[in-house]
Structures are given as structure tokens and as C-alpha cells.
Amino acid sequence: DSGVTQTPKHLITATGQRVTLRCSPRSGDLSVYWYQQSLDQGLQFLIQYYNGEERAKGNILERFSAQQFPDLHSELNLSSLELGDSALYFCASSARSGGQDGYTFGSGTRLTVV
Amino acid sequence: DAKTTQPNSMESNEEEPVHLPCNHSTISGTDYIHWYRQLPSQGPEYVIHGLTSNVNNRMASLAIAEDRKSSTLILHRATLRDAAVYYCILRDVFAAGNKLTFGGGTRVLVKP
Numbered sequence: 666d667s668g669v670t671q672t673p674k675h676l677i678t679a680t681g682q683r684v685t686l687r688c689s690p691r692s693g694d695l696s697v698y699w700y701q702q703s704l705d706q707g708l709q710f711l712i713q714y715y716n717g718e719e720r721a722k723g724n725i726l727e728r729f730s731a732q733q734f735p736d737l738h739s740e741l742n743l744s745s746l747e748l749g750d751s752a753l754y755f756c757a758s759s760a761r762s763g764g765q766d767g768y769t770f771g772s773g774t775r776l777t778v779v
Numbered sequence: 780d781a782k783t784t785q786p787n788s789m790e791s792n793e794e795e796p797v798h799l800p801c802n803h804s805t806i807s808g809t810d811y812i813h814w815y816r817q818l819p820s821q822g823p824e825y826v827i828h829g830l831t832s833n834v835n836n837r838m839a840s841l842a843i844a845e846d847r848k849s850s851t852l853i854l855h856r857a858t859l860r861d862a863a864v865y866y867c868i869l870r871d872v873f874a875a876g877n878k879l880t881f882g883g884g885t886r887v888l889v890k891p
Contacts, residue, residue, distance in 0.1 A: 667822070700881075708823065708866075708881035755822050765811060765830075765872050770822035 668692065669771035671756050677777045683744040686774045690737055690758030696720070697739040698759075698768065699731055703752035714739055715762040746778045783867045788886040797854040799885055801867030804848045811870045812843060814852045816863040817884075823866070826852065862889045 668691035678684055690697050699711040701724075710723035714733035725731075728746075733739045743750060753775050757768040784802040791797040803812065813828040827834055827841045829850075834841040840853040854861055866884040 667824075707883065708817075710880060757823070767813065767825040767828050768815070768823075769825060773822050 667769050667771060669756060669758050669769050671754075671771035671774050673774060674772070675775050675777075677779060678746060680746055680748060680778055682746050682778075683742065684746065684776065686741040686743070686754050686756075686776075688739045688741070688756030688758075688771060690739070690756075691769050694758035694760050694769070695737065696759045696762050696766075697733055697737070698757045699725075699739070699741050700755040700757065701752050702755060702773075703749075706752075708755070711741070713762075720762055743776070748778050751776055751778045783869060783882055785865075785867050785882065785885045787883065788888065790888045790890060791854075791857045793859060793889055793891050794856050797857045797861070797887060797889075799852040799854075799865050799867075799887070800849065801851070802849045803867070803869055806847050806869055807871065809872050811872060812841065812847075812850050813868045813870050814839070814841065815866045815868065815881075816861075817866070818860075818863045823881075824863075826865070828870075857887075857889045859889050859891060862887055 670689040672687045695716045698713045701709045711725040712731050713721040717733050728744050731741045753773045755770050755773045757770045759766040759768050811828050811830050814826040815823045817823045827839050829841045842851045864884040864886050866881050
């Protein structure tokens with residue numbers, strides 16, 4: 666157990682639907698990062714939050730959004746789902762926002778859009 | 780983000796050391812060198828990171844060249860469990876919105 670909790674572990678949904686993925690960071694960590702990993706794309710950075718505020722955006726689609734709550738857990742919302750959104754979604758956390766800290770990853774949520 | 784170059788794959792025998800090279804010729808003075816690995820069907824796992832000096836932990840050692848343009852991750856005695864994709868990543872401590880940008884990594888195969 667890495668200390669980063671992601672739920673649900675698996676999700677199957679239909680095209681056009683909306684889903685919410687949840688991440689609880691490791692205790693004490695203030696930064697949360699979301700990554701998408703599909704078979705042909707590798708690990709793609711989506712977005713980072715630090716202590717409730719958005720810090721960086723990567724290749725995140727407009728149909729996707731995220732937020733970090735006061736208790737530091739984060740949610741990634743995916744809407745108008747397409748078949749191509751099927752992927753593993755990973756959340757990671759770190760103590761601070763800078764490069765001096767390593768990341769701790771969760772075990773991921775496998776999203777299948779049918 | 781400064782880029783890194785790694786070999787696509789490497790093979791090793793069980794219980795032998797593995798040396799994984801990484802080139803990062805455009806590294807800046809504020810870039811930390813991070814290494815992560817991803818075992819099949821699992822999330823990435825932190826291995827080690829450093830700035831200028833060599834680093835050791837229970838998983839591995841990180842040897843950083845004096846000019847910092849390259850580094851080597853050393854697994855002292857490879858086990859079958861070490862078969863994974865290993866990623867070398869640079870992370871700027873001062874960049875607005877720090878993030879890890881993963882490249883293709885090195886796929887390590889450990890033979891029994």
C-alpha cells in the first residue's frame with residue numbers, strides 16, 4: 666500500500682456518460698497530480714493541484730476537469746466520454762510542489778468506455 | 780522541460796547488477812534527477828532521486844556525473860521482481876507547476 670488511495674479500481678461506462686475518479690493523497694502531502702496512461706500514449710500528465718489550488722496543466726481535455734478539496738483529496742471528472750478515453754488514470758502525491766520531493770503513485774483506476 | 784535519453788531495453792541475469800544509463804545534456808542547475816519504475820499492471824513507483832551527489836537507498840543507487848549531463852541507476856542485485864520499465868525524469872524545483880514528464884523509459888528484462 667503506497668498510501669495514495671484511488672477509487673474505484675475499475676469503471677465501465679458508456680460513451681457520452683460522465684464519471685468521477687477519486688484520489689486521497691498520502692498523509693501530509695499537499696500536492697496531487699493526475700496522469701492518464703493508454704496503450705499507445707504512455708504516461709501523460711493531466712493536471713496538478715497544490716493545497717487546493719491548480720498549479721499546472723498538461724494534456725487535459727476540456728471535457729475533463731479536476732479539483733482538490735480542503736481535506737486535500739482530489740477528484741477528476743470526465744464527461745462526454747468517448748471510446749478513446751479508455752485508459753488507466755493514476756493519481757500521485759508529493760509533500761511539496763517542488764522537484765525536491767519524490768512522488769507516490771496510487772494503483773490507478775482502469776476506465777473502460779463501451 | 781529538459782529531455783532525457785534512455786535505451787529502449789536492457790537484459791540482465793538474476794542476482795547480477797544492472798546499470799541503467801540516462802543522458803540529460805540540457806539539464807539545468809535546478810533540475811533534480813528522478814527515477815521511477817513501473818511494474819506490469821501497476822502504478823509507477825518511486826525509486827530514487829538526487830541533485831548533484833550520488834544517492835543510495837534500499838532499492839538502488841544513483842550515480843550522477845560530475846557535469847550532471849548523465850546519470851546511472853544501479854540495481855545491485857537484480858531479482859525477477861525488478862523486471863519493469865524504468866523512467867529517468869528531470870524535475871525543476873523552481874518551475875511553476877512542477878510535474879513529472881515521463882518519456883519512453885527502459886524496459887528491463889531479468890532472466891533467471
